[in-house]
Amino acid sequence: MTGAAYSVIIYQRIKMDNYLPVLRRGFINGVSITFTMAKVIVPFYIVIEFIKKTGFIAVISDFFKPFMQLIGLPGEAALGLMAGYFINLYAAIAVIAPLELSSKDITIAALILGISHSLPLETAVTKQTGVNAWLLMSVRVFFSLLSGVILNVIWKLFS
């Protein structure tokens, strides 16, 4: 191929026309994801603020305290984990953010939730690929909690 042909190809590759639609799609997706997210975060955040006032969180906290202690989280974080497991990460964030946990607690919660979240939705997706989705879901829940315990232990060792 001649140099001229190459330069035409290179020109076509970097032409803005090729990137603008991509940029546009990315922008539209970003905005729509944010809207989806805000629709979850705003109501959850408000509900949690209310629940905090009623003392209901304290009841839930006490109930989950023994277990949550194992993963080094305060009892009220159980609510955030459940929101993440059953709904999605945005709901979990909306629940966890107003609780004002320490950086360590948030990191542990984020690890647990990163491994295991949106279980109904993601198990459905996994099923579509033809593998054993229920087994994978159990693996995720098990390892998310185990990771929480391990990170809690490691964190304590290094601080």
Next chain:
Amino acid sequence: METVLVALKDSLILSVKLFFIILPLSIFYEFLKGRDSKLTKRRFAFLGISGSGFIPLVTGIIIGLTYGAGVIIHSIRTSNVGKKEAFLILLFLSICHAIIEDTLIFVVIGANGIILIAFRFALAIILTYIIYRSRIFGTPEE
């Protein structure tokens, strides 16, 4: 009433912060989508994941299961990825997916991102390797 307003304000601020993380990511994803057809390396061969399994794996690690579902389902169904390999890919992805977005949205509220990424990668690699090497799905083909 004041509680509602404060919560509304705080949650909107949080949403705006997350928007600034999600926007560049979603633009980056779109660029990546056009490129990942060229990625057919065998970097994950030691985990029992071949060249054809590489695309769904990388898509899942970066984009995640929910948004990457289309790409993942399509590439696992249409390529010659076996049942065992599909399970290994999904196993890896179960532990380690949407690594950028999931991490950043928690960093916004105060988590340590490096620990999160390192831990999930390490756990996913160890677990996938153990399952690949174990005889659960017959001997690893070598």
